[in-house]
Amino acid sequence: MRLATAAVAAFTSLISTAAADRAGHVYIIDQSNQPHSRDATDLDTLSPVSARLVLAQRAGVEDYHAADLESEGVLDAINEYGVKTPMFADGKDERRRKLNMMVLVEEAAQEDVEASKLNQYPSFAVSPAPGYTASRGLWIDLAKQSEPSIYGSLSDEEALEQLSKLPDSHVHDTFHISTSIDELQNLLNHEKITEKYTITAYVTPPGKYAQTGDGAWQWGSYSMPSTSADSQATLRKRSSSRPIAEAPLEDTSASSDSSFTTHDFTAPVAAEELHSNKKNTSTSPLPGILPQCFPSLSACQETTRNCSDHGSCYKKFTDNSASDTSRYRDCYVCGCKATVKETSSDGGKTTTYWGGSACQKRDVSVEFWMLALFSIGFVFLISFAVGSVWEMGGEELPSVIGAGVSGPSAKR
Structure with missing residues (x-):
């Protein structure tokens, strides 16, 4: 009996360790909020699709990911871990809000995470975690969705090079890809960055699994800003899943076989081509x-x-x-x-x-003087009507109303 119990405990421990190795973690770091410790057993686990919706909402590009909002658990995850927007926020509140820094940390060991004390911040797990290629692709896409004027014309390789550099300005939302937990720790120790930014960090799991991921569990598909000026569609679908090779039904050429391994994303057009097609799209809605x-x-x-x-x-x-x-x-x-x-x-x-x-x-707003005169006239009209009715009700009734009316005579 004891031997069976020990075997079950060992098997359970092995399953838990394997699941932990397949899970990534998202940490929401805001120095304006008081850090709090949280037990690892109470950590919420989200699917990659739900986690992507949370990341997109925190990056301010949730419109491109709206197709999955009705998925199970997505709205609850956004309400719990998304950016809280006041219902009656004014312009001053908007200017005072912190900027967002989205950081992707690749292959960090659990002991390094514990040493950096990231567990004291709000966090959730992503399981099974997508692979490196899918996660890098998601970060590149989030940057292009957030700043199309900066990253939209760059190839994925050029965008990856830009995201690998630390920001040298603090006036925009920023996306960064880090290769170690120490680099993230340096950002947290930078006082100017922690004052300006709310950092959302996704730490991928270490090991061989994180290099490939599970083909059935990737970030999913979503819309991207159109890079084709003469395209009628303002958005294009892009999947962060790695293409999975399939056996062809018949013999095909080498070029058709390579379609399963090449990058299937639409290539950005050059700025000159976009400028030359500007006349053809002057009446179409601006994309994104x-x-x-x-x-x-x-x-x-x-x-x-x-x-x-x-x-x-x-x-x-x-x-x-x-x-x-x-x-x-x-x-x-x-x-x-x-x-x-x-x-x-x-x-x-x-x-x-x-x-x-x-x-x-x-601009469909009315001139101020027209609105002011109309408001004053309307208030005067209402006041005149109420005053007239009040004055009429205060007058005495004419005596003719009571003429010919008398009480009953007394009996003798």
Whole structure:
């Protein structure tokens, strides 16, 4: 009996160890919140799809991942680990909010994580964890979704090189890929970074499994900003799963066999091609979510289609704290201008005002003086009506109403 009990305990321990080796961990590090210790047995475990939705929501690009919102447990996971947005937040609250830094830490041993004291921050497990290739692809896609003007025209290799560098400016949400837990610890020890950013770190599991992952468990598919200017679809589907080779039904050429191993993502177009096709897409909706700042004048003009022909790009400010070679040093935005059109032959004109990041939104607000006069007139009309009814009710009734009316006579 004791031998059977010991065997069951050993088998259970082996299963738990194997499951831990196949699980990644996401840590939400915000120095403004008080750290708290948490028992490992109470740690929530999310599927890769649910974890991806949480990461996308924290990166502010959840619109590209909306297809999986109805999956089981996704909304509960976002409510628990996502960014909390106040219902009645004003502009000052938005400016005071911390920036997001999404950090991918590859192959960190459990003892290194415990030594770094990451367990004191809110966290959850991702099991079974996707492999390195899928995780790197997800981080590249999140960066392209968040900052299409910066990463959209880069290949995956170029974007990976950019994400491997530490940020030299602190005015944008940042994505970074780290190769060790020590590098993440250096970020946490950087006072300026912890003041500016809320860090969301995904630590992949160590070992051979993390290098390949489980083919049936990857991050899933989602939409990406369109990189084809003449495409009618504003979004394209992209899967972070590694392509799985299949046996062909018949003999095919070598080129068709290689389609299972090559990168099946749509290649970005060059800026010149995008600029040449701008005239053909001037009436189509702008794809994706436009950033508030563009790193260069050409990027602003190409991404916004020259401010939708309703204005022009200009330099709004320069971040002097950034290096001269930083892509975040300059901030170019659209300056919108009013459009005046003649409505009739007698010289009548209508003026249309524009707004939005690309001057693509029509301003339908009413002039202040018109709104003020209408409000004052409406209040005066209501006051006059109430006063008239009140004055009428305060008058005495005419005596003729009581004429001919008398009480019963007394009986004798």
